Amino acid sequence: MANKLMVVIPCYNEEEVLHETAARMTEKMASLIRKGYCDEDSRVLFVDDGSKDRTWELIQELHDRQPLFEGLRLSRNRGHQNALLAGLMTAKAHCDFSISMDADLQDDLDAMDRFIEEYRKGCDVVYGVRNKRDTDTFFKRQTALLFYRLMKGLGVDITFNHADYRLMSRRALEGLSQFREVNLFLRGLAPLVGYQSGYVYYDRGERFAGESKYPFKKMLAFAIDGITSFSVKPLRLITTIGLLIFIVSLLMLLYTLVAWIAGRTVIGWTSTLASIWMIGGIQLLSLGVIGEYIGKIYNETKKRPRFIIDRYLNSEGADPVVDA
Numbered sequence: 114m115a116n117k118l119m120v121v122i123p124c125y126n127e128e129e130v131l132h133e134t135a136a137r138m139t140e141k142m143a144s145l146i147r148k149g150y151c152d153e154d155s156r157v158l159f160v161d162d163g164s165k166d167r168t169w170e171l172i173q174e175l176h177d178r179q180p181l182f183e184g185l186r187l188s189r190n191r192g193h194q195n196a197l198l199a200g201l202m203t204a205k206a207h208c209d210f211s212i213s214m215d216a217d218l219q220d221d222l223d224a225m226d227r228f229i230e231e232y233r234k235g236c237d238v239v240y241g242v243r244n245k246r247d248t249d250t251f252f253k254r255q256t257a258l259l260f261y262r263l264m265k266g267l268g269v270d271i272t273f274n275h276a277d278y279r280l281m282s283r284r285a286l287e288g289l290s291q292f293r294e295v296n297l298f299l300r301g302l303a304p305l306v307g308y309q310s311g312y313v314y315y316d317r318g319e320r321f322a323g324e325s326k327y328p329f330k331k332m333l334a335f336a337i338d339g340i341t342s343f344s345v346k347p348l349r350l351i352t353t354i355g356l357l358i359f360i361v362s363l364l365m366l367l368y369t370l371v372a373w374i375a376g377r378t379v380i381g382w383t384s385t386l387a388s389i390w391m392i393g394g395i396q397l398l399s400l401g402v403i404g405e406y407i408g409k410i411y412n413e414t415k416k417r418p419r420f421i422i423d424r425y426l427n428s429e430g431a432d433p434v435v436d437a
């Protein structure tokens with residue numbers, strides 16, 4: 114059985130960590146090959162997501178020195194999820210199974226052995242799950258927890274504390290390539306691909322160097338994307354709120370009529386003003402939520418490519434995939 118592994122690593126302005134990542138990956142791949150866990154022609158694919166620093170130059174140097182390293186350069190910055198997809202779609206054409214991970218060495222490389230053991234037992238998707246999050250800031254931990262709870266409450270099937278450290282077989286990648294959505298949320302799509310899956314638990318470390326490329330604004334956008342791509346429950350919630358307000362308004366109508374008949378028509382402005390603000394706020398919020406979904410539809414109907422590849426550095430002389 115062919116056993117070519119491709120490790121896919123999206124990189125955005127990662128010049129500070131790349132050398133260390135490459136050094137540790139060299140070691141890791143050598144040990145995996147020695148153990149017979151993957152073939153000798155296995156590769157590490159760095160995807161440069163339109164970095165503005167020397168990331169691409171470093172990837173080129175690495176590739177020149179060692180055929181183990183391949184490089185994929187996107188035409189511009191498209192964000193983590195798109196960069197990862199570009200790498201995975203390249204891997205789909207060139208390997209038997211892939212492992213995706215971040216460039217910053219937060220994920221424990223030694224979990225890969227266990228990933229592959231699960232794969233050999235017949236799993237097509239293996240999720241890396243963080244045991245604890247004590248290396249994250251309190252704020253990040255709490256917001257992440259809130260996010261997973263919210264997703265669960267909205268009925269979305271995602272794995273708690275699983276980021277994008279994941280093994281996928283070629284078959285699973287083929288499945289993933291059939292999801293044509295532009296609003297990408299890969300950790301939500303993997304369970305939808307189906308097949309037998311397994312879990313591997315590991316401790317997540319600190320970022321080796323450099324700073325997080327996910328500031329709060331991006332994190333929030335990512336969370337909203339995740340929710341609106343996988344659940345229509347917020348829309349239903351709006352309908353429910355609307356219905357409740359309608360019922361309340363009927364009661365209010367009754368009340369005002371009774372007050373009018375009884376001749377007590379001097380009603381204070383507090384209640385009037387409060388209800389105007391309340392209803393106005395709820396309406397705007399609801400419009401915003403509906404707008405989120407319309408924005409999604411807008412983006413999906415345009416069917417713009419999810420990534421465009423500038424160059425693919427590899428020792429086999431293969432062309433980049435165009436299926437974006």
Ligand code: UDP
Nearest residue numbers: 123124125162192193196215216325326327
């Ligand atoms: N990344 C990317 N494109 C972007 C932002 C991030 O390819 O626009 C990569 C980044 O280089 C890293 C991974 O996505 O390999 C995760 O980013 P980061 O470690 O900054 O996120 P955090 O771990 O803080 O959530």
Ligand code: MG
Nearest residue numbers: 215217219320
């Ligand atoms: Mg990180």
